[in-house]
Amino acid sequence: MMDSLLVLIPVVWPLITAALLLPLTGRTRLQQAAALVSGGVLLASAMLLCARTARGAILVLPLGGWSPRVGIVWVADALAAVMLLFVATVSYATLLYAAGSLRGERERRYFYPLHQFLLVGVGGSILTGDIFNLFVFFEVMLLASFALIALGGRARQVRMGVPYVIVNLVGSALFLAAVGAIYGAAGTVNMAELSLRAGGGGLPGVFWGATALVLVVFMVKTALFPVFAWLPDSYPEAPVTVNGLFAGLLTKVGVYTLFRTIPLLGGAAPGGWQPALVAIAATTMLVGVFGALGRSTIRGVLSFHIVSQVGYMIFGLALFTPLALAAGLFHTLHNMLAKTALVFAGGVAERMGGSGKLYAMRGLARTEPWLAAGFFVAAMSLAGMPPLSGFWGKWFLVAGGLAAGAPVATGISLLVGLFTLASMLKIWNAVFWGEPKGQRYPGRGRHRGMLGATLSLAAMSLLTGLLAAPIFSHLERVATQLLDVTPYVAAVRAAERRDDHAEAP
C-alpha cells in the first residue's frame, strides 16, 4: 500500500495540485504558496522513494489490474527515484525563483498550473514501464512546455518558439508510428517484455528499424547532434524562470529515457550502434561548445551549453560499463543543479541591466557579491573545477572513458571542458567583472526568492561535489542494476504473476 502510494505520488500529486491551482487563477501569491507546499510534499515523497529503492528494491504498480504485457505498469527503481528527487529539487527552486522573476499579469497568470502539468509529464515519463505511455507522458510534458515557452506571448518569443513546437510535434508523430510498428512486430509495448523478446532473438527487421526510430526521437528530445537545432534559439526567448526549468528538466528527461531503454534493448541489438553513439556524443560536445562561443547574450551562451553538456551524459551511456554509466548519471544530476543555477543567475543579471547582451552591463561582482558568488560557483562547477560537482562528473567520465578504451572521445571531452571554462569566463568577464556600469535597474533584480534559489542550487552543486564519494558509489550500484537488466525484467514479470494469482478463483 505504502509502496503503491510512493509510485503514484510523483504523477498524481502534481495533477491534483494543478487542478486545485486552476480555480485560484489571478491570485498569484496564493498559487505560489500552494505550489510550494505541494512541492514540499513531492520532495519528501521522492526522498522516501529513494530510501525505499536504495537497496535495489524495484517497486512495480500494475494499474487497472491488467497483466503488464498488455496493461499499464509504473516501475520505480533506484534510477527513477534519484531522477525524481532531482526533478523535485529543481522544480522547487524554480517556484522560489518564479515570484520575483515573472513579469506582468500575462506571465504570472498561468505559470503555476502549467508548471504542475509539466511535472506530471516529467514524473510519468520517468515512472512508466511501457513505451506507449512514455509517448502519452511526453505529450503531456510537451503541451505544458509549449504553453510555458510562449508564456507572455511577445512576437519574437512566439516566432522563435515555433521551431521548438514543430520539431517536437514531428518527433512525437514519428515516436507514435514507431511504437505502432514495435507493437506490430513484437506484440507488446512493455519495456521489460520487449527486452526479453529482443534478447530471445528472432524478431523481424521491422522491430529493430522501429527501435532505431524511437532512439532517434529520444535524441531529438535530448538535443543531441545532429538534431539539436530546435533548442539554442527557442530557450533564451522564454521567460527566465521557464528557461531555468527547461534547462534543468526537459533534456534530462530525454537523457533518462535513453539510459532506460538502451540497456534494456541495446544489449541485444545487432552490432554497430555503440561506436555511433560515442561519435554522436563527442560531436555533440564539440558542436555545443563552439556554438556557445558564438552567442552574444548571457542566456544564449548558457542555452547552447546545454547541448554540449548532454554530450557528456550520453558519452557515459555509450561506453556501457558500470563506471562510465555511473559517471554519465552523476554528470546528469550535477548538470540539473548547476545549469539551472547559471540560468537563474544570468536572469537576475539580465533584469538589472535591462538586456541580456554581454558587455551591456558590467561590474556586478562589486555591487551584488552574493549573486556573483552563486554564478561563479555554478560556472566553475560546469567548467569542471575541483571540488565542485562538475569536476567529479568529468573525473569519473575520463576514468571510465580510458578504462573502456575510448581515448579519442575522452580527449575531446577534456578539450571541451577547456572551452567551457573559456565560455564561462567570457560571461564572468562581461557581466560580473570590472567597474560597475550600465546597471540600469538594480532594484529589479534584488529579490530574496531569486537570490535564494540561485544560491541554494549553487550550494547543492558544491555539496554534491563534497559528497561525491558516497553519491557516486550509490550511482555505481544503480548503473550495475541498470546494465544487468534481469532485476528490472524479473520485477515487472513478478507483478504479472502476482496478478494472475489474484484473478484466479
Next chain:
Amino acid sequence: MIGLAAVLSGVLFACGLYLLLSRNLQRMAIGFLLLSNGVNLFVLTSAGLPAGAAPPLVGEGEGASRAPFADPLAQAFILTAIVIGLGMAAFLLALSTRHHDASGRDDVEGDDET
C-alpha cells in the same frame, strides 16, 4: 487492404511533412493534422488488418464468435493518439492566432540574428 492503407498513410505523411515545412502557421496546423492521421493509420495497419476481421466485440459464453477480430489494443492506442492530436492541433491554432495578434502576420519570418 494493407497495401492500400500503407500507400494512403504514406501519402498523408508526405503531404503533412510538406505542409509542416512551410513558414505559414495555418499550413503547419493542417500539415500536423494530416501527419497525425497518417500516423494513426500506420499504427492500425502495423498491428495487422486481417481480411474480413470482425470488430473487437466479443460476446459472452459459448455462442461467442470464433471469427478473427481486429486487435483492440492498437485501436486503444489510436483512440488515445486522436485525443492528444486534437489537443496539439488546438494549441497550434491558438499559437497562430497569438502570432497574428502579436506581429500582424501569418507567417514566421527567418532569423535575423545568429
